[in-house]
Amino acid sequence: MFKTTEKFKYRTLMLMAALGLSATWQSALAHTRLKTPVIQENAAMHGSNYNDVVIGHGCQNTTDGASTIDTIGTVVVFPDGKDSIITVNGAAHTGALSDFVTNWGNPVTIIQDSSIFSHQEYIIDSLGNKLGFWTGGGKVLKAGYRGVFPFTTAGVVIEPTSCAKSVTFVVAIADICEITGPSGFSNATVQLWTPAVGSIYDGEGLHGYDSPATIKVTRSIAPLPSSCGDGVDVIVKPSANQLNRDLRINFDGKQIWPQ
Ligand SMILES: [Cu+2]
Incomplete structure (x- = not known):
């Protein structure tokens, strides 16, 4: 007893x-992720899916490695679908994204919200397509608290004649704790949730190395053609070129991160 x-x-x-x-x-x-990482195709007129970037923790102090450093902004970039890295059941695909998705190009809409950071701005390509956004300034996201940053994704339609049973878009996110240039990236200054594709944002050896957020679109409109068997899983990552160009904060015509 x-x-x-x-x-x-x-x-x-x-x-x-x-x-x-x-x-x-x-x-x-x-880790920083999307609140809803799996969605269905959405072909409704102006279809969109409501989502959030969820920042799970701040940056790590150099004394005990705990995540005690506040976050001052975040940058979110989706693959542009032009020079993106596409795999099909893990094998490289040399064709275009349009082999699998009929309507990719303008994937992101910001939901206006300043409950944490005061500024929100789109990241656009040369044609004005909204490929992502950044938000920062005003208050900080306090270490030990979670942050939810709302946005929507445009409805994604899988090419009906393709064998794709799902298409997963790999998202690149940088949670910034201190403004530095790439040579100053460390666990104490930034959390890089990026695919390791050879960009200046790979962050090899850092906390979130090659651990990006994803959004998976599952086939739900046209049935798989019978010749497809079980179908294939397609993964789309942004290229190093795109991340080097798009994963940054421009404010009033001036780049303020990284610098
Ligand atoms: Cu983490």
């Missing part, structure tokens, strides 16, 4: 074990 003190010790140990487990589990989940 347990004495009271032994019972207490046992319970404390079990509680500590449980807390340890949940802390590990939470930090794995706490």
Whole structure:
């Protein structure tokens, strides 16, 4: 039979074990991600899907590596679909994105909101397509708190004659804690949730290395052609060229991050 003190010790140990487990589990989940990472095709007139970028934690201090540094802004960029890196069941695809998606080009709409950061602005290509956005300034996102940054994605329609059963878009996100140039990127200054495609934002060795957010569009309108068998999974990543060009903050005509 347990004495009271032994019972207490046992319970404390079990509680500590449980807390340890949940802390590990939470930090794995706490990377910056999209709140809704899987959606269906959406062909409705002006179809859109409401979503959020969720910042799970700030930057890490150099003393004990805990995420105690506030976030001052974030940049979010979707693949432009022009020079993007496309794989089909893991194998490189040399054709165009239009082989699998009929209407990619202008994927992002900002939902106006200044509850955390004061500024929101689109990242556009030379044709005015909205490929992403940045938000920053005003208040900080305090370390230890989560931040939710709303936006919508345009409805995605999978090419009906293709064998794609899903198309996953890999998103590049930078959560900025301190403004630096690329040589100053560290766990204390930025959290890079980018695919490692050889851009200046790869962040090799840093916390979020090659661990980007994704949004997966599952086929839900036209049935798979019978010749497709089980169908294929398509993954679309932004190119290094695109990230080097688009993953930045321009404000009043001046680049303010990275610098
Ligand atoms: Cu993390």
